[in-house]
Amino acid sequence: MEQILKKFEVLLEKEAKEEAVMFVLDQLQCETIDVLDLYSHVLTPSLNNMRCDLADKRICIWNEHVKSSIVRTIVECCFPYVIKKRDQINPKWKGTAAILCPPGEYHDLGARMATDFFTISGYSTIFVGSNTPYQDFYQAIHVIKPNVVAISVSNYYNLVATQKMIEEIRHSLHDSLTIVVGGSAFHNDTANKVSLVGADSYTSTYEEILNLNEKGVNV
Secondary structure: OOHHHHHHHHHHHHHOOOHHHHHHHHHOOOOOHHHHHHHHHHHHHHHOOOOOOOOHHHHHHHHHHHHHEEEEEHHHHHHHEEEEEOOOOOOOOOEEEEOOOOOOOOOOHHHHHHHHHHHHHOOEEEEEOOOOOOEEEHHHHHHHHHEEEEEOOOOHHHHHHHHHHHHHHHOOOOHHHHHHEHHHHOOHHHHHHHHHOOOEEEEEOOOHHEEOOOOEEEE
C-alpha cells in the first residue's frame, strides 16, 4: 500500500494525468488494491498532503485544481469497481442517500468519494454536488424522499449556510430522516460544530458510513 501511495503521489506532483489514471486502474485490475483502500489510503492522503512551495500562490491554486481534477477523473473511472465491491460485500439495502454541498461550497470531491462509500454500504445514492441551491433541493427532496442526507463542507464560513439548510430540511421532512455532515470544516471542535448545524453525526470514513443507524449515530 505504501509503495502504491508513494508512486501515485509522484505522478500527481508531476501532474501526469494519463500515467496516474492508468497506474491506478492497473492496480485495481490486478487486484493489488481494492476501491475502498484506494480511496481511503491513496487518494485521500494524496489530496490531504498536497503542498506548494512556490512564492506565487496563484500558481499554487492552479496546481491544486489540476491535481484535484486528476483525482476526480480517477474516481469517475472507478465506478465499475465500486459496483463490484458492493456486490462482493452484498450489504442489506438501506434506502436512498442524497449527497450534496451547501450553497457557496464548491469543493465537492470529498462528497463525490463519499457517494461511492454510501453505494458500497448498501444505499441507492444521488450525488447532487457542489453549491446546491436551497429551493431546488427542497422541491426535489419531496420526490426523492431520501433516508439519509449527507452534506459535505470544506470551507468553515459555509457552516452558517449548512445550518440553514438543515433547519429547512428538518422543517420540510419527517423526523426520522438522518442528516450527516463531513468535510474539513468540521475537523476541529467536531462535536460542537455538528451540534451547531443540527446534524445527527459527523462521518469521514467508509466504516462510519457503513455503521450508521437510522438516525445517523455511529454504532
